Amino acid sequence: MPRHRNLVLAHLWLAFAVFAVAAVFGVWQMWVRSPLHAPYENPQNYFLSVTLHGVSMGYVLTTFFVMGFGYFVAETALRQALPWMEGAWIGFWVAAAGAVMAALTILSGGASVLYTFYPPLTASPFFYIGLVLVVVGSWIWCAIMIAAMARWKRANPGQVVPLAMFATVANAIMWLWTTAGVAVELLFQVIPAAIGWTDTVDVGMSRTLFSWTLHAIVYFWLLPAYIAFYTMAPEAAGGRLYSDTMGRLTFVLFLLYSLPVGLHHLFMDPEHSTGFKFVQTTLTALVTVPTLLTVFTITASFEVAGRLNGGPGLFGWLRRLPWHRPMVLATGLAFVMLWFGGGGGLINMSYGMNAMIHNTSWVTAHFHLIFGGTVVIMYFAIAYQIWPQLTGRAVDAGELAQQRWQLWLWAIGMMVMTLPWHWLGLEGQWRRVAHFDYDDPLIAWWGGWVDLSLLGGVMLLISAWLFIVNLARLHARQPASQAGPQPLHYAVPLHPITRLPAALNGFALWNVLVVVLMAAAYGWPIGQFIAQPSPAAIVHHVDRPG
C-alpha cells in the first residue's frame, strides 16, 4: 500500500465530493433552460449556479485530481518516497482553503461572473483570492513533481524516466506556463479592480491574458487521461504499450502546442488582427497531432492484447479484449467520445468557420464531451484502478459489474446530453442565458431537444452519484484478509527502450522552445496593449448593490 495513501485519498475525495455536488447544479441549470418549470428559478440563482458549476468542475475537481494522481504516480512509478511530504500537505491545505473561500463567496452571491471572469465585470476580491490560493497550492505540487523526477534521475543516472512520471512532470511544467497568463490578469488587473484600487480595466489585455491560460488549462485537465491511456490501459487489456517513445513524444508535443494557441478562443474578438489569429490557427492545427498519435498507439496496443488472446482477422481482436475491466471499457468509451468531441473541435479551430458556432451550445457540447466525457470517464477509471491500492481492499465481481454500469451510464448520458446541444448550437442556440422564450415561433422547436438533453443530464447525475457510492463501498468493506489487491503495474512497452535521446528524458530543450513559440505567438498580441493600451472600460462590481 502506498505510503502516501492519505495524501492521495485526501486530494481525490475532495475532488470527487465537489464533483458530485457540482453535478446537481449542472442538471438544475439545464432544467431551468428547458421548457419545464424548475424550482428556485431566477437569474441570480442561475448565474450563481453556473459560476459554482464551472469553478467546481474546471478548477477544483481537476486541480485536486491531477495533484492526487500525480503524488500516486510519483511514488509508484519511481518507487521512491516524495521529496517533500510536508510541502505536499501544505499545498493541499492552501488549495483547499482557497476552494472553500471561493465557494463561500460564490454562494453569498458576490461572485456571479462565471468561472471565466469577464472583466470589467468584477466580483468580490475573496473569490479571486480563493482561486489564486488553489493555483498556489498546485504550484507547490508542480515543484514537488519536478524535484521528485530530478532526484530519481540523480539516483539512476542514464536511466529512462518511467513514462507515467515523465508525462506527469510534462503536465506540471505545462501548468506552470499555463497559469502565468491568468495569474498576471488576476494580480495586476482584476484583483486591484475588485478591491477598488483601480476603477478601469483594459479589456483587450485581460481577454488576451486569459486566452493564454484558457486552452492549455484543458490539456492540464486532459493529461491524466492520456497517462492512463499509455501506462494503464494496455496493461489492463493484457497487452503491451505499442511504443513508449511515441508516448514521450506525445507529451512533449502537448507541452509545446497547448500554449501558443489560446487566441483561437478570441477569433470573434475585435482586438486582434487576422494575422495573429491565423498564426495561432496554424499552431492549433498542430495540437491535433499528439491526440491522433495517441489514438493510433493505444489502438495498436489494444490490438496486441486482443491478438495475444487469440483474436483473429482484421477486427476479431476487438472482441477478445477484456471489456469487463473498467479501465479497458472506459478507454473504449473515451475514444468514442473523443471521436465526436475532437471532430467538433476541428470545426471550432477552423478560423473563419468558427463564426458558425462561436458562443453557441455547440461549444458547450464540445467541451462537455471532451472534458466531461473523455477526461472525466478516465478519472473514474483511474480511481477504480488505484482505489484497491489506496484502501487495501480487493474488488469483487459484483462491484466490477457496478463500476461498468456506472461507466456505461456516464458515456450514454454524455452523448444524449451533448448531441442535441451540438445540433441546437449549429441552429444558433446561444450560450449563457437563464431561459429561452419558447413561445417565439423561431425557436419553439428547440424545446423537445432541450428536454432530451436534460434527460442525458439526469443520467449523468445518477452516474456521478453511483461513482461516489462505488468508491465509498470499498472503504466500508473489511480489508482483504491476507492476499490483498493485486499490485499495480504500469504498462510495459512492446520493445523496452534501450537508447533514448536525452531530449526525451527531460524538459530543458522543450522549455526553451515554449519560450520561442510563446514569444512568436503572443509577443505582439500582448505587446500591443503595452505599446498602446485599449481605451479603458469602467469596472462594474457585481458584489455591490446599485
Place this chain on the structure above:
Amino acid sequence: MAATEQDVQRSEIRWVVWVSLFVLIIFGLTVFAALVLHRNPPSNLERIDPKTLHLSGEFTEPNRGTRVEQNGQVTTRIVATQFAFVPPCVVVPADREVTLRLASPDVIHGILVSGTNVNTMVVPGYVSQVHTVFRTTGNLLMPCHEFCGLGHSQMLARVRVVPAAEFRPDAEGRVSCAAP
C-alpha cells in the same frame, strides 16, 4: 501484425505521415476559405472610448440603426449595453452587402444572428464590424451571446430582413423598424 522494433517504428512513421496529410488538408481548406472566399473572422482593430461613445461620434443617438451611406453602402450601427441593444430592432435589405458595426459603453457583449454566420464579440474599447449578405427575408433573432450580468438573458434584438423593393430609405438614408 508488427513484430520487430523496426516494424513498430515503420508503422508509427506511416501513421505520422497520414496524420500530417490530414492536418494539411484541413489547414489547406482553411487557407482557401480565408484567401479565396474571404472567410475571415471579424478583426478590424478599431478603437473607441467606451466612456464617451454615447456623447459624440458615430454611435450617438441619431446615427444608430440602418443607414444607406452616400456611396450606397448599407451600414447598421448598434450599441450593445446592459441589458439591451439600441436600437432593439433593425431593418436590413436582402441580397445586398450590409456592414454591421457595434460598440459597447460598459461590459463585454457578443452577438450572433440566428440562421446566419454573423457572429462577433463586442468588447468595450473596440468597434466590432461584420460584413454580410442576408439571403432570406423575415425576422431573425440577434441575442447577446456573452455573459454581461444578471440581465443577460433579456438582451435580445431583432433583425428584419426585407426584400430590396421594401427597403425604402428616408431622405437622410435611414431605415428603421418603426417606419411603415
